[in-house]
Amino acid sequence: MAAQNWSSRFPSNTLVITCPGGLEKPLRTELDRGGYDVVRTVSGAVHIRGGAEEMIRANLELRTAGRVLVPVAWGRAANADQLYRLARSYRWGDLIRPTATIAVNVTAFPGSPGDARFCALRIKDGVVDVQRTACGRRSSVDRKRPDYRIVAHFDDDRVTLSLDGSGRPLHERGYRREAGEAPLRENLAAGLLMLAGWDGRRALLDPFCGSGTIAIEAAMIALDRAPGSVGRSYAFEKWPWIDREEVSAIRELVTSETTAGAGAVPVVAADIDAEITALARRNAERAGVADAITFVTQDFFTTTPADVPPGSIVTNPPFGERLDIGDPAGLYRRIAGSAGDEYSDWDVNVLVPESIRRDDARPGAHVYNGGIACTLARL
Numbered sequence: 536m537a538a539q540n541w542s543s544r545f546p547s548n549t550l551v552i553t554c555p556g557g558l559e560k561p562l563r564t565e566l567d568r569g570g571y572d573v574v575r576t577v578s579g580a581v582h583i584r585g586g587a588e589e590m591i592r593a594n595l596e597l598r599t600a601g602r603v604l605v606p607v608a609w610g611r612a613a614n615a616d617q618l619y620r621l622a623r624s625y626r627w628g629d630l631i632r633p634t635a636t637i638a639v640n641v642t643a644f645p646g647s648p649g650d651a652r653f654c655a656l657r658i659k660d661g662v663v664d665v666q667r668t669a670c671g672r673r674s675s676v677d678r679k680r681p682d683y684r685i686v687a688h689f690d691d692d693r694v695t696l697s698l699d700g701s702g703r704p705l706h707e708r709g710y711r712r713e714a715g716e717a718p719l720r721e722n723l724a725a726g727l728l729m730l731a732g733w734d735g736r737r738a739l740l741d742p743f744c745g746s747g748t749i750a751i752e753a754a755m756i757a758l759d760r761a762p763g764s765v766g767r768s769y770a771f772e773k774w775p776w777i778d779r780e781e782v783s784a785i786r787e788l789v790t791s792e793t794t795a796g797a798g799a800v801p802v803v804a805a806d807i808d809a810e811i812t813a814l815a816r817r818n819a820e821r822a823g824v825a826d827a828i829t830f831v832t833q834d835f836f837t838t839t840p841a842d843v844p845p846g847s848i849v850t851n852p853p854f855g856e857r858l859d860i861g862d863p864a865g866l867y868r869r870i871a872g873s874a875g876d877e878y879s880d881w882d883v884n885v886l887v888p889e890s891i892r893r894d895d896a897r898p899g900a901h902v903y904n905g906g907i908a909c910t911l912a913r914l
């Protein structure tokens with residue numbers, strides 16, 4: 536068997552950071568503030584220049600990101616043979632040892648050649664054929680927890696093959712082991728706070744807190760705690776050509792950064808259900824921010840604002856199609872009524888499906904929550 540010369544070089548000088556639809560702007564702001572070299576913003580992603588350091592840092596510190604992808608091969612592929620040839624054209628043998636497992640995911644494919652599974656199969660064939668030629672052996676496929684997940688993104692007949700540096704999606708911070716009904720993704724919760732213009736310096740109230748995601752993300756922002764400080768694993772940690780010392784040094788830097796005086800702002804999480812507020816507190820404990828949040832069990836419609844100076848409400852009331860609550864439009868009107876009365880001093884931001892808000896002309900940012908088109912309505 537030919538001796539392998541594992542590449543010590545990072546295989547790309549650009550990275551693609553994906554995000555939930557509608558969070559491109561907050562992601563871009565995070566990247567600009569973090570000093571990343573942004574190339575362009577597209578729907579659902581921002582492209583940056585960067586290598587290993589930026590990939591590690593982005594995984595650990597970006598609040599609104601979905602995944603950090605490392606593009607390695609790209610070209611035109613109008614049919615399955617061209618797709619196979621594109622996959623064969625890259626030196627996978629330098630990157631992926633045959634003892635490592637792989638999986639191929641096809642993310643978007645308007646105009647792609649064949650269905651997603653067939654595309655994935657042809658790409659996988661190309662990758663393992665390169666390995667076989669290079670060293671006589673090939674990786675086996677592990678769809679659930681591969682060492683390397685190769686992501687194919689189609690844009691008409693142009694395709695990009697990337698390594699997924701994140702592994703589990705980045706919204707899975709690791710603190711939410713229990714969830715109420717219809718929980719928000721953690722990166723969407725962080726994005727809503729940013730879209731609402733909440734800066735971590737005024738009080739934050741989520742009166743329909745469920746599993747506490749918005750309040751926990753708010754406390755993490757106020758305390759200047761990186762999402763990566765909760766402690767989870769990332770796909771890049773399994774790649775032998777990533778320097779472990781570099782990972783430790785960046786992890787140390789990102790997770791120890793805390794601005795002096797951070798965290799003094801009140802963050803209040805309320806829900807009508809005592810079991811749910813207890814659950815939210817346990818999630819906050821796992822995130823290490825329980826002391827920064829006041830948990831209250833109360834009905835939004837029969838209680839007055841918490842005893843804190845007015846600030847922002849950012850909330851996700853139970854409108855969702857996944858919850859069975861009679862009259863969502865009526866609920867929206869009642870919340871709008873309270874916003875105008877008891878909460879008139881507050882900046883009220885409510886995540887509402889566009890189907891419910893049909894006739895309401897109030898402006899708001901558009902986002903997708905679990906595939907449902909929503910607006911963050913400012914009431």
Ligand SMILES: C[S@@+](CC[C@H](N)C(=O)[O-])C[C@H]1O[C@@H](n2cnc3c(N)ncnc32)[C@H](O)[C@@H]1O
Binds near residue numbers: 742853854
């Ligand atoms: C869509 S869930 C919130 C999900 C949350 N954002 C999360 O990430 O888990 C809505 C929550 O509103 C609560 N709720 C329903 N009616 C309420 C009311 N009148 N006052 C306060 N909370 C209420 C429910 O118990 C539920 O936990």
